[in-house]
Amino acid sequence: MDIVVTVKQVPDPDIPPTHFRVDEATRTVIPPAGVSPVMNGYDAHALEAALRLRDQLGGKVTVVSLGPDSARDALKRAIAMGADAAVHVNDPALNAADSTTTARALAAAIKKLGHVDLVLSGRQASDTDGGQVHLGIATHLGLPAVSPVQKIDDPSAETVVAERIVEDGYQRLRVRLPALLGVSSEMNEPRYPPLKGIMAAGRAQIPVWTAADLELEAGQPGKVQLRRLYVETREASVEIIEAESPGEAGAKLADKLREARLV
Amino acid sequence: MPGVLVIADASGEQLAATTAELVGEGARLAQQLGGKPVTVLLAGKNVQGLASGLGQLGVEKVLVADFDGSAAPSPQWSIAAAEQAARSVQPEVILLTHAGGSRDLGATLAYRLDTGIVTDATALRVDGGELIITKPVFGGSAIAEFAISSSPSVVTLRPRAFETGEEPTPHGDPQIESLAVPAFDAAIEVLEEVREQATGGPRLKDAKVIISGGRGLGGPENWHFVDELAQILGAAVGATRAVTDAGWVSPSLQVGLTGATVAPDLYITIGISGAVQHIAGISGARNVVAINRDADANIFKYARWGVVGDWKLIVPAFTQRLKELRG
Numbered sequence: 001m002d003i004v005v006t007v008k009q010v011p012d013p014d015i016p017p018t019h020f021r022v023d024e025a026t027r028t029v030i031p032p033a034g035v036s037p038v039m040n041g042y043d044a045h046a047l048e049a050a051l052r053l054r055d056q057l058g059g060k061v062t063v064v065s066l067g068p069d070s071a072r073d074a075l076k077r078a079i080a081m082g083a084d085a086a087v088h089v090n091d092p093a094l095n096a097a098d099s100t101t102t103a104r105a106l107a108a109a110i111k112k113l114g115h116v117d118l119v120l121s122g123r124q125a126s127d128t129d130g131g132q133v134h135l136g137i138a139t140h141l142g143l144p145a146v147s148p149v150q151k152i153d154d155p156s157a158e159t160v161v162a163e164r165i166v167e168d169g170y171q172r173l174r175v176r177l178p179a180l181l182g183v184s185s186e187m188n189e190p191r192y193p194p195l196k197g198i199m200a201a202g203r204a205q206i207p208v209w210t211a212a213d214l215e216l217e218a219g220q221p222g223k224v225q226l227r228r229l230y231v232e233t234r235e236a237s238v239e240i241i242e243a244e245s246p247g248e249a250g251a252k253l254a255d256k257l258r259e260a261r262l263v
Numbered sequence: 264m265p266g267v268l269v270i271a272d273a274s275g276e277q278l279a280a281t282t283a284e285l286v287g288e289g290a291r292l293a294q295q296l297g298g299k300p301v302t303v304l305l306a307g308k309n310v311q312g313l314a315s316g317l318g319q320l321g322v323e324k325v326l327v328a329d330f331d332g333s334a335a336p337s338p339q340w341s342i343a344a345a346e347q348a349a350r351s352v353q354p355e356v357i358l359l360t361h362a363g364g365s366r367d368l369g370a371t372l373a374y375r376l377d378t379g380i381v382t383d384a385t386a387l388r389v390d391g392g393e394l395i396i397t398k399p400v401f402g403g404s405a406i407a408e409f410a411i412s413s414s415p416s417v418v419t420l421r422p423r424a425f426e427t428g429e430e431p432t433p434h435g436d437p438q439i440e441s442l443a444v445p446a447f448d449a450a451i452e453v454l455e456e457v458r459e460q461a462t463g464g465p466r467l468k469d470a471k472v473i474i475s476g477g478r479g480l481g482g483p484e485n486w487h488f489v490d491e492l493a494q495i496l497g498a499a500v501g502a503t504r505a506v507t508d509a510g511w512v513s514p515s516l517q518v519g520l521t522g523a524t525v526a527p528d529l530y531i532t533i534g535i536s537g538a539v540q541h542i543a544g545i546s547g548a549r550n551v552v553a554i555n556r557d558a559d560a561n562i563f564k565y566a567r568w569g570v571v572g573d574w575k576l577i578v579p580a581f582t583q584r585l586k587e588l589r590g
Contacts, residue, residue, distance in 0.1 A: 017403075017404050022405050098379070130380075130383075135371045135374060136374040144450035166274065166363045166456075167363030167364070169459045186514055224380070232405075238566045241570045249577055250570065250578060250581035251580045253554075256568055260550070
């Protein structure tokens with residue numbers, strides 16, 4: 001089974017809120033010193049799912065990422081985890097790409113890769129939490145798409161069964177291949193890169209594709225514009241319950257809630 | 264006369280509670296856009312009878328796409344229905360709820376219509392004739408404002424972030440038109456649909472009181488402290504993603520960005536540090552209580568009352584006192 005996994009490099013989601021800063025003029029995040037960007041968490045789950053399917057059925061896992069030079073680190077990590085190949089879509093013209101342009105560029109890259117049975121993406125990225133680019137890729141490629149998916153069962157050359165999370169439950173869907181699935185974190189636990197993989201990643205040649213390589217029309221404006229990015233300042237207004245002992249504080253809390261008619 | 268198209272979540276053969284929020288916000292937007300009409304699409308299985316309920320919300324026109332298959336409609340069918348409605352109504356704005364199947368439906372619909380989408384919006388405003396869409400990004404650490412330059416603007420609204428219609432003008436029975444869903448190449452077959460029944464107690468998203476536990480509880484063997492409190496207060500039980508990912512409790516209890524968005528009157532947290540991913544789900548909670556040993560934990564910034572200390576000593580006394588108070 002030939003699988004393509006889309007990965008995105010994002011600011012570390014574990015940056016504590018107190019250290020989170022943005023540059024309002026350029027509408028970008030200012031990463032705190034010493035905190036490197038990481039592979040989007042859901043994408044790691046998608047890659048893990050792809051690696052397991054490949055190990056079960058044979059075939060090849062190729063990762064593709066759109067982003068600036070630093071996105072190469074996310075691709076290297078994917079190879080270290082066990083991906084067979086990687087492609088880096090990198091073009092200054094695409095650096096500030098909106099979701100619609102990103103979807104078009106990644107779809108063009110996947111098309112250029114040739115034969116593919118399954119595209120796996122994270123259900124959303126932890127920076128914009130849009131959860132839409134993968135569905136755009138599927139639309140551009142004319143693939144059926146299911147998202148968010150918590151389980152992949154019964155894979156064959158023709159179909160997979162995907163468990164799609166819906167409100168208050170899930171649907172089991174048999175999906176004809178080729179298809180795209182948006183992977184959620186319930187699916188698996190991504191592996192840590194083994195030493196052998198880390199060495200392979202060091203040696204890996206990662207081709208860079210530009211907008212021209214993908215025959216994307218240059219200069220097409222995106223459809224979604226970021227007009228403003230800011231951090232909401234929040235002053236704590238908590239009343240800390242003080243008491244002689246933790247037990248007394250607990251009882252006092254109950255009294256406070258009763259006074260406020262909340263319990 | 265283009266206006267606003269609301270795509271209601273009618274899965275599960277009933278109108279989702281969020282429909283009133285979509286209609287309320289849709290009506291406000293339509294007003295700001297110059298008194299344009301609001302049309303609602305009801306697509307799903309056995310939805311015919313739900314249209315009159317929309318009349319009570321003040322909706323004038325409803326498109327009904329009835330799914331007559333034996334199983335539940337597939338995502339492809341829902342997309343085909345939504346696309347057909349959008350092409351026939353030609354709205355300026357399309358609104359969906361950011362929950363369940365509507366999230367990915369909205370995104371796919373936007374790409375089919377070759378237009379832009381912003382998901383999980385928490386506020387909308389019309390500014391100089393342009394729709395400005397506010398949404399939290401970076402897990403809630405920052406706020407972004409977007410504009411969509413193509414038409415229609417597709418937006419999914421965060422559940423419980425918007426008011427329902429104020430006083431719907433009763434229009435009596437809405438005008439109902441049936442919508443034929445065009446044929447498509449079916450690549451997805453619905454094998455089964457499993458709706459998890461809440462095990463007693465109120466449902467998370469409708470609950471007035473919620474007791475939530477985090478990793479600070481130490482392990483699943485301590486979860487009964489949460490359950491007992493919930494039982495005494497008639498509350499729903501919630502959990503952080505760390506806890507559901509660790510398998511202590513069912514994933515359906517997850518509150519946060521990738522779980523339920525809740526808006527209770529009282530939200531009591533035990534051993535929850537307040538990761539942004541969790542905070543994103545409780546922005547609608549009116550009173551947050553934090554019990555945590557770390558005085559610097561982020562959760563205290565969002566709390567009205569806090570107790571700093573070991574929950575193992577605090578919670579049993581809290582529970583006991585509540586028992587007494589409630590007789």
